[in-house]
Amino acid sequence: MSRTMLTGNVAAAWGARLAGIEYLPAFPITPQTEIIETISRWIETGEMDCRMTTLESEHSMVTAAGAAAAAGVRVFTATSSQGLLYGMEMLYTTAGWRAPFVLVNVSRGLSSPITLEPDHNDILAARDSGFLQLHCATCQEVLDGVLVAYRLAEDERVRLPVIVNMDGFHLSFTREPVEITDAAAAARFLPPFDPGNLGFRAGAPLSEAVAVLGGSPYSYFRYQVHLAALNAEAVFPSIAGEFHRAFGRPFPAVETYRCDDAEVVFVMMGSFATKAKAAVDRLREAGEAVGLVRPVMLRPFPSAALREALAGKRGIAVVDQNLSPGRGGVLHTEISAALQGCAGPSPVLASFVGGLGGREIASEEFCEMAAVARRAAAEGRAPEPRLLFTEAERKEMRNLQAIALARGARERRP
Amino acid sequence: MYRIRFHGRGGQGVKTASRILGTAFFLSGFEVQDAPRYGAERRGAPIFAYVRADRRPIHERGVIRDPGLVLVADETLVAISAASVLEGVGARTAFLVHSGEETQTWRDRLDLAGPVVTLPVAGPHGEGLEARYVGAACAAAAACLAGVVSLGAVEEAVREELEGLADEVIARNREHARWAYGLMEPLRGCVEPDPAHPAGPIPPPGWVELPFEDARVSAPATHAGVTSTLVKTGLWRTVRPVIEHARCRGCWWVCGSLCPDGVIGVDEAGRPWIDYDHCKGCMVCLSQCPNRAIDAIPERDARGAESAGGEK
Amino acid sequence: MSETRFRTMKDLPAAHLLGTGTAMCAGCGGLEALHQIYDILGEKTVFINAAGCMTLLAIYPYTPFGGSWLYSAMASAPAGAQGVRDALDILLSKGRISPEEDLTAVVLTGDGSAYGMGLSAASGTIERGLDFIYVCYDNEGYGNTGQQHSGATPHGARTSTSRGRSGFPGFKKDLFAVWVSHRPSYAATVVGSEPLDLARKIEKAKGLRGPRLILALAPCPTGWDFDPAEAARIGKLAVETGVWPLKEYFDGRVTFTRAPKKRLPVEEYLEVQGRFAHLFHPRRNEVLLGDIQAQVDAAWREAESQGLPEK
Numbered sequence A: 001m002s003r004t005m006l007t008g009n010v011a012a013a014w015g016a017r018l019a020g021i022e023y024l025p026a027f028p029i030t031p032q033t034e035i036i037e038t039i040s041r042w043i044e045t046g047e048m049d050c051r052m053t054t055l056e057s058e059h060s061m062v063t064a065a066g067a068a069a070a071a072g073v074r075v076f077t078a079t080s081s082q083g084l085l086y087g088m089e090m091l092y093t094t095a096g097w098r099a100p101f102v103l104v105n106v107s108r109g110l111s112s113p114i115t116l117e118p119d120h121n122d123i124l125a126a127r128d129s130g131f132l133q134l135h136c137a138t139c140q141e142v143l144d145g146v147l148v149a150y151r152l153a154e155d156e157r158v159r160l161p162v163i164v165n166m167d168g169f170h171l172s173f174t175r176e177p178v179e180i181t182d183a184a185a186a187a188r189f190l191p192p193f194d195p196g197n198l199g200f201r202a203g204a205p206l207s208e209a210v211a212v213l214g215g216s217p218y219s220y221f222r223y224q225v226h227l228a229a230l231n232a233e234a235v236f237p238s239i240a241g242e243f244h245r246a247f248g249r250p251f252p253a254v255e256t257y258r259c260d261d262a263e264v265v266f267v268m269m270g271s272f273a274t275k276a277k278a279a280v281d282r283l284r285e286a287g288e289a290v291g292l293v294r295p296v297m298l299r300p301f302p303s304a305a306l307r308e309a310l311a312g313k314r315g316i317a318v319v320d321q322n323l324s325p326g327r328g329g330v331l332h333t334e335i336s337a338a339l340q341g342c343a344g345p346s347p348v349l350a351s352f353v354g355g356l357g358g359r360e361i362a363s364e365e366f367c368e369m370a371a372v373a374r375r376a377a378a379e380g381r382a383p384e385p386r387l388l389f390t391e392a393e394r395k396e397m398r399n400l401q402a403i404a405l406a407r408g409a410r411e412r413r414p
Numbered sequence B: 001m002y003r004i005r006f007h008g009r010g011g012q013g014v015k016t017a018s019r020i021l022g023t024a025f026f027l028s029g030f031e032v033q034d035a036p037r038y039g040a041e042r043r044g045a046p047i048f049a050y051v052r053a054d055r056r057p058i059h060e061r062g063v064i065r066d067p068g069l070v071l072v073a074d075e076t077l078v079a080i081s082a083a084s085v086l087e088g089v090g091a092r093t094a095f096l097v098h099s100g101e102e103t104q105t106w107r108d109r110l111d112l113a114g115p116v117v118t119l120p121v122a123g124p125h126g127e128g129l130e131a132r133y134v135g136a137a138c139a140a141a142a143a144c145l146a147g148v149v150s151l152g153a154v155e156e157a158v159r160e161e162l163e164g165l166a167d168e169v170i171a172r173n174r175e176h177a178r179w180a181y182g183l184m185e186p187l188r189g190c191v192e193p194d195p196a197h198p199a200g201p202i203p204p205p206g207w208v209e210l211p212f213e214d215a216r217v218s219a220p221a222t223h224a225g226v227t228s229t230l231v232k233t234g235l236w237r238t239v240r241p242v243i244e245h246a247r248c249r250g251c252w253w254v255c256g257s258l259c260p261d262g263v264i265g266v267d268e269a270g271r272p273w274i275d276y277d278h279c280k281g282c283m284v285c286l287s288q289c290p291n292r293a294i295d296a297i298p299e300r301d302a303r304g305a306e307s308a309g310g311e312k
Numbered sequence C: 001m002s003e004t005r006f007r008t009m010k011d012l013p014a015a016h017l018l019g020t021g022t023a024m025c026a027g028c029g030g031l032e033a034l035h036q037i038y039d040i041l042g043e044k045t046v047f048i049n050a051a052g053c054m055t056l057l058a059i060y061p062y063t064p065f066g067g068s069w070l071y072s073a074m075a076s077a078p079a080g081a082q083g084v085r086d087a088l089d090i091l092l093s094k095g096r097i098s099p100e101e102d103l104t105a106v107v108l109t110g111d112g113s114a115y116g117m118g119l120s121a122a123s124g125t126i127e128r129g130l131d132f133i134y135v136c137y138d139n140e141g142y143g144n145t146g147q148q149h150s151g152a153t154p155h156g157a158r159t160s161t162s163r164g165r166s167g168f169p170g171f172k173k174d175l176f177a178v179w180v181s182h183r184p185s186y187a188a189t190v191v192g193s194e195p196l197d198l199a200r201k202i203e204k205a206k207g208l209r210g211p212r213l214i215l216a217l218a219p220c221p222t223g224w225d226f227d228p229a230e231a232a233r234i235g236k237l238a239v240e241t242g243v244w245p246l247k248e249y250f251d252g253r254v255t256f257t258r259a260p261k262k263r264l265p266v267e268e269y270l271e272v273q274g275r276f277a278h279l280f281h282p283r284r285n286e287v288l289l290g291d292i293q294a295q296v297d298a299a300w301r302e303a304e305s306q307g308l309p310e311k
């Protein structure tokens, strides 16, 4: 099988193409737009048989996606940041419809201030919507993730929509060698959509997404979404195993890197986790027992796999590319909860918030984070959470503020 | 790992250059990562792209801070600090600039420890290297300097990356690639792969605590007016409009109103003037002047004349 | 037009208020119109912006405005204007600001938002009779994201999501008519390449109260694929070929402010733009060219049947 240089966006488009999607409701937004542009070109050249409709907003786009899935076709859509938020009402809504489809989100920081660059606050805002979430670290994973996502979404034990997430710029606009799965093999792995009892037909009455009065039916329906999501955790290994056997590439719910004998590990999601791998290699060369644990699946939360991966570690540096104001890093909260009540000595967690709005995380910073986690483990006490922010950055902010706050400054010629 | 950075202006094919080189490395059996980096700015504004290539899987991501080779498609960028062309250029970094000046002039000017090379603007036939072939030429030059990618791989990469364009255009790009590759032969292999990480102790990152500051200063708000003039968009310009006052009839309401950026003012005598700090060189004024009183001068020549005490 | 400070081109402002150094493309027709508009509206304004190219006018800590600015979101700029206007009214009525400190609320939006996602908020705001000016720079696509088609894209244009042989299959929506159907205080079409017509309309709008639309055609070298130097010429051709009728709505009536005596063939406007190149190369698409000409002719015939233009 040969590999091709693809951006994460084009890899996502390939995933959709190989999944034989029938319908693409779309709306442009940077850094996602290349996905819908690529598919639109394939439709125009006849390489893909799919209907694409550009809606006037993401609210409409997600509505159309859910509605078409509920009507029984295989649907794909994509968005990012402000678009994901604008569609948020319909994320919760369509998840409740129990209509499976796949949405690729290209992570980008949220307004305000408005930015084009990546972090994970957008995708984490959708954490409690009922959509399942897969977080990719490479362009290959994006393609693979879309195929896996359809299997998961359409599994009769699950039947929930899935978001496949990739980082803006670092994956969306970055090319890496990607193996484009053979179409026939993809079709074997992912047969045509069987909508089961979904679908609107003359002669078959169906009132979908009806209202409820009272908490009991509401609790029932919403908790069923939860149970379906938990089922996804249970069925995932068999789907991923089948994928691995078919294509020779693993797609674990939790990836571990040089972890077995590690005393200190990084925990982080998405493409920056590969930077952590580079730092792990560097620290290993220096003789330090460091590793990486990366949740690929965030919803359902792979508690068991994470506990297993983290068992026996002394220090854990959780690197959050997101910020929950008034609490801190979201992943840190989740990992803490997952480790609560585990048998054996519990590791010390160090919380770092970094990479917000596209800020890079330097190799030296990973090394320092590992050192902090190691010290914390030795002292047996968690350090204060830290924002990755340097003296040079603070100086830069001071310079910008001097301009922004200089009332009445005005420079015109002559 | 090879870490290679291309600099140019928006619209100059820097992304294509990085993709040709990326594909050429890939065809030669390397693991590769290539990416362009666009800011908010537009055509003419400085942009860059980068390529990483290694025999092993690449875990590193993001902007290259310690390049082994830097290629500059537009020599005027070197003097522009905002373009950050020289960022991270170290003792081993090779530096290639597409320029009409002598290599020795650049060596003296930049005073770098690593090799300095020029890609002559004269082009393969001495009649000037057309802008649209600079990307392919730079990619080929980089391939030769790295020494591990054959000319055949570069030509194949040009074909793949330009697929869909006319055969003639692809042929011309390949011709330019051959020319640039050949020119670099004497220096073939002067760019060596760098180690995965720098040797020696790991420097501390220099973190600081970010203190609370009240919302009067810590909200994303600008309390000063018209601060955008501090941004010198004149740097985007590659061609300069020059008002020939002998031909100008003083109808400033034409050029002054139509200039999209509003950079044409009027002096007391009713004569228009152009704010070159901000003029983007769109040439709307030139095309709209009813008296053809505006000339277009290549920016390089205009800057040269300026520093020689010429027109201000 | 009655009472105007702008009788000839010589009356146009010689010095400009909008700061230079913004991130708009060289040759941006939207910026050309905006700086002319700002010269006349002045700095006693607060611009409420919807996501689009112009969002990048103000990038911390740089702003071209001597007055005020608030970036909102893609869908809700008119609602932002509502909040700002209502608050200013409260402050005025309570004497917490003086009348001299009052500002005009101005929405600044692209067509993608105006013709689509932002239309509902705009409709509601007009319906409530808000005292505001709504400036839409119409570059006929989602420019900031790379020119995908929007509700303002003309029939046949190539966009990054309609690259086939016949370009965009849909038709440009008539936003002017949508506004007029709401009976606003004022509505006008303008283009930066006709600065005198534009100045008079902004002057007129400024003198009125209530919802006022300024719909500016914004030739876009990047999205329409032409040499930036051609921006003003293309704006002029849009008017001379009748593609972009310069008109205004006031007091219940539509008036054409600059109807070309004899309209040039639409081709002259189309053939200078890369986004229509497929209508001419590799061979002429006579059917589509004929359709586009027929649409323009029909629009003018309809206007004439209503006794317009009369100016």
Ligand SMILES: Cc1ncc(C[n+]2csc(CCOP(=O)(O)OP(=O)(O)O)c2C)c(N)n1
Binding pocket: A028, A029, A030, A058, A082, A083, A086, C051, C052, C053, C054, C073, C074, C075, C109, C110, C111, C112, C113, C114, C139, C140, C141, C142, C143, C144, C145, C150
């Ligand atoms: C809810 C939401 N969806 C998508 C976007 C991404 N986006 C930013 S600007 C833009 C295009 C706006 O088009 P238009 O209004 O025509 O303005 P232009 O870019 O052409 O100036 C889009 C789609 C966004 N900011 N918010």
Ligand code: SF4
Binding pocket: B243, B247, B248, B249, B250, B251, B252, B253, B254, B255, B256, B272, B288, B289, B290, B291, B292, B293, B294
């Ligand atoms: S339009 Fe031409 S002639 Fe008129 S003032 Fe400007 S430069 Fe001079």
Ligand code: SF4
Binding pocket: B241, B258, B259, B260, B261, B262, B263, B264, B274, B278, B279, B280, B281, B282, B283, B284, B285, B286, C027
């Ligand atoms: S080239 Fe002319 S029209 Fe364009 S920005 Fe410069 S002065 Fe203005």
Ligand code: SF4
Binding pocket: B042, C023, C024, C025, C027, C028, C029, C030, C031, C053, C139, C143, C144, C218, C219, C220, C221, C222, C223
């Ligand atoms: S894309 Fe078009 S509208 Fe946007 S800034 Fe550039 S020229 Fe102006």
Ligand SMILES: [Mg+2]
Binding pocket: C052, C110, C111, C112, C137, C138, C139, C140, C141, C142, C143, C144, C150
């Ligand atoms: Mg637009």
